[in-house]
Each structure stands twice: as C-alpha cells, then as structure tokens.
Amino acid sequence: MSFPVPDPDLAYRLLTGASPTEALFGEARRLRDEGKGRTVSYSRKVFIPLTTMCRDRCTYCTFAKPPGAGGVYMTPDEVMAVVRAGERHGCTEALVTLGDRPEDRWPAARDFLSDNGYKSTLEYVQHMTERIAGETSVFPHANPGLMDEETQRALRRSNPSLGLMLENISPRLMEPGMPHYDCPDKDPVARMETIETAGRLSIPFTTGILVGIGETPTEIIESLFALAETHKRHGHLQEIIVQNFRPKADTRMRGVDPPTIEFFSTVVALARWIFGEEMNVQVPPNLTDDFGIYLDAGINDWGGVSPLTIDWVNPEAPWPHLDHLRSITEHAGFDLRPRLPVYPEFANDRWLDPALLTKLVGRADDEAYAVVEEKATT
Numbered sequence: 401m402s403f404p405v406p407d408p409d410l411a412y413r414l415l416t417g418a419s420p421t422e423a424l425f426g427e428a429r430r431l432r433d434e435g436k437g438r439t440v441s442y443s444r445k446v447f448i449p450l451t452t453m454c455r456d457r458c459t460y461c462t463f464a465k466p467p468g469a470g471g472v473y474m475t476p477d478e479v480m481a482v483v484r485a486g487e488r489h490g491c492t493e494a495l496v497t498l499g500d501r502p503e504d505r506w507p508a509a510r511d512f513l514s515d516n517g518y519k520s521t522l523e524y525v526q527h528m529t530e531r532i533a534g535e536t537s538v539f540p541h542a543n544p545g546l547m548d549e550e551t552q553r554a555l556r557r558s559n560p561s562l563g564l565m566l567e568n569i570s571p572r573l574m575e576p577g578m579p580h581y582d583c584p585d586k587d588p589v590a591r592m593e594t595i596e597t598a599g600r601l602s603i604p605f606t607t608g609i610l611v612g613i614g615e616t617p618t619e620i621i622e623s624l625f626a627l628a629e630t631h632k633r634h635g636h637l638q639e640i641i642v643q644n645f646r647p648k649a650d651t652r653m654r655g656v657d658p659p660t661i662e663f664f665s666t667v668v669a670l671a672r673w674i675f676g677e678e679m680n681v682q683v684p685p686n687l688t689d690d691f692g693i694y695l696d697a698g699i700n701d702w703g704g705v706s707p708l709t710i711d712w713v714n715p716e717a718p719w720p721h722l723d724h725l726r727s728i729t730e731h732a733g734f735d736l737r738p739r740l741p742v743y744p745e746f747a748n749d750r751w752l753d754p755a756l757l758t759k760l761v762g763r764a765d766d767e768a769y770a771v772v773e774e775k776a777t778t
C-alpha cells in the first residue's frame with residue numbers, strides 16, 4: 401500500500417507518536433533513492449566568519465560576540481588568506497557566515513565599515529564575495545541574514561547560491577523569554593520574504609529549520625509546509641537543512657535538553673516526505689555522534705565539511721574527518737561525492753549568472769559535481 405501524500409494532520413500524528421513512524425521512514429528512504437539514487441553529497445568548504453558581531457541576541461548562540469570580547473570583522477586580507485588556503489586543500493566553497501547588521505548596534509562595527517569604505521556589512525559581503533569569485537577557484541556561498549531584493553540581485557553575480565535558515569515560522573519564538581526575543585532578524589515574516597525574493601530572482605537557495613529551540617511539533621510542521629509552499633511557487637530551494645539544537649555552555653539555553661535522536665530523525669523523515677524525491681535534504685554530520693542514522697531518514701547530503709576550518713557556529717563540534725564521513729556513508733551503501741555550493745540540477749543558465757556558470761564548468765565533472773584538486777595535504 402502506498403504512503404499517503406503529505407498532509408499536516410498526519411505529519412502531526414507521526415511527530416507526536418500518535419501514529420507509528422516505521423512506514424514514514426520507509427517512504428523517506430524510497431523517495432530519496434528514487435530521486436537521488438545511492439549518491440550522498442557534501443561540499444568541501446572553508447568557513448569565513450566575516451564578522452562575529454551581531455545586532456541580535458539569540459539565547460542559544462555563541463557565535464555572536466560583543467566588540468572587545470571577540471566580536472570582530474575579518475579583514476579582506478584575512479578572508480583571502482583563508483580562501484587561498486582552502487583552494488590549496490581542494491575546497492570549492494567559501495561559506496561566508498556572519499552576524500546580522502552589527503552596525504545597527506555596535507559603534508565598533510560602524511568604525512570598521514567606515515574605515516574600510518563600506519556603507520554596510522552587506523556591502524562588505526558583496527565586495528568580498530566578488531573578490532573570492534573573481535580571484536580564486538573557490539565559489540562563495542553567502543549566508544548574511546536578511547537580504548532585500550537589491551542585495552540579492554547584487555550577490556547573485558558572485559554567489560551561485562545564497563542561504564538563510566528559516567529556523568522556524570512561529571512569531572511566538574520572538575516573545576519575551578523566548579530564544580528570538582529582541583532579535584529583529586529572526587522575524588519569520590521577514591525571513592520568508594527574503595526566501596520568496598530569492599525565488600523571484602531565480603537564486604538557488606539553501607534554507608531549513610532548527611529543531612529544539614522551544615517550538616512545538618505543530619510549529620515545526622508549519623515551518624516545513626511554509627517552505628514547501630514557496631518552493632512550489634518558484635522551484636528555487638536547492639536544499640533543506642534540518643539542524644538539531646545543541647545546548648552550549650555559555651548561553652541562556654545551556655540547561656535545555658536537545659531533541660532526542662528519535663524525535664529529530666522523525667523531523668528529518670517528515671522533511672523528505674513533504675519535499676519529495678527531488679529535494680536535497682541535509683543534516684550536518686558534526687552535531688550528532690552517530691550521524692549515519694540520518695541516512696535511514698532519507699537524507700542525501702551532509703552539507704559543508706571543511707578539511708581546514710572549524711564550524712564557527714558550533715565550535716565545540718568538529719567536522720568528521722572526510723575519511724570517516726566516507727567510511728560511514730559507504731558502509732551504509734552510498735557513494736560519497738563532493739558537490740559545489742550549487743547542486744547539479746541548478747548548474748545551468750536558468751539559475752546562474754553566465755560568468756559564474758562558465759567558472760563552474762571549469763570546476764565540475766560532466767554531472768556537475770565538484771572536481772577536487774588538492775595541492776596540499778595537511
């Protein structure tokens with residue numbers, strides 16, 4: 401008997417244990433195998449924390465720091481040095497991640513920008529991603545928070561894909577006492593508008609949800625269906641990241657239990673069911689010890705893995721060594737393949753700026769996966 405089509409009520413019953421999940425997991429694996437075969441991908445990247453200052457105050461975050469306590473911008477030279485080191489290690493992605501609009505909160509941020517000739521952090525992002533795209537063989541993938549249409553149009557010329565996690569669609573998480581209180585960039589309406597805008601501009605887009613920050617099962621399901629709706633309109637979501645919250649020692653949420661593996665795996669399987677066989681579904685492999693189990697929930701991607709730089713968002717959680725990632729993946733019966741920051745199905749002139757497409761052809765094999773050229777082996 402075939403599994404039902406995606407439906408929020410059934411999703412709720414599955415997630416809350418009111419319906420058995422065995423058939424859901426079977427359906428998730430069937431859909432993944434149907435759409436992606438036995439290929440599981442990852443992106444070989446360097447992590448560029450362009451600024452660790454942020455105007456928001458998410459209560460689970462250790463990435464953002466005040467000036468004087470670790471909150472800084474990377475200089476252009478520092479950025480290019482990391483990207484060039486990544487180039488030598490065969491990396492094809494520079495993940496440019498940063499705090500949101502720190503200049504709105506911190507005078508030190510305004511000083512850095514004016515000293516270096518930028519009107520805003522987003523303009524600095526644009527400048528540096530243009531340099532990375534123009535001067536190296538690496539592709540930038542910027543993840544700079546909320547972006548309006550003009551910003552996305554500009555970034556599209558140097559970034560083959562952009563990203564913004566929805567995290568969750570619920571405005572309740574912005575209420576006093578909740579993790580996104582006093583975090584204007586976590587307004588789900590504004591985040592959905594950024595994601596919609598990317599669709600209108602034909603930008604391959606990475607988004608996803610963060611599971612375990614105080615949301616309800618209904619809010620998780622509403623988040624997944626909201627993303628599925630925007631994807632139906634534009635077809636631009638190249639991947640859905642399902643990320644598990646991990647409590648960090650120096651945060652207000654240090655005492656909050658992370659989601660159980662059973663619950664989190666069910667969310668992953670729901671994501672595969674809701675988005676279907678064509679979607680790329682990713683779980684980061686460095687946030688669970690036994691990460692191979694997510695292959696049983698229908699994923700086909702491990703996201704960015706760096707042979708060189710730490711995960712600045714989760715610095716306590718090192719990425720698995722690529723040999724270990726390959727061994728776990730192959731042991732489960734899959735081929736591990738490096739991909740570019742844009743997935744093969746988006747590597748064409750419908751989605752990419754012509755100059756980027758030309759560069760991409762030079763870094764890709766005939767199926768538009770990445771060709772890794774390592775010049776150093778430490």
Ligand code: SF4
Pocket residue numbers: 454455456457458461462463464498499500583585
């Ligand atoms: S999670 Fe992102 S938006 Fe929130 S405080 Fe940290 S850097 Fe800023």
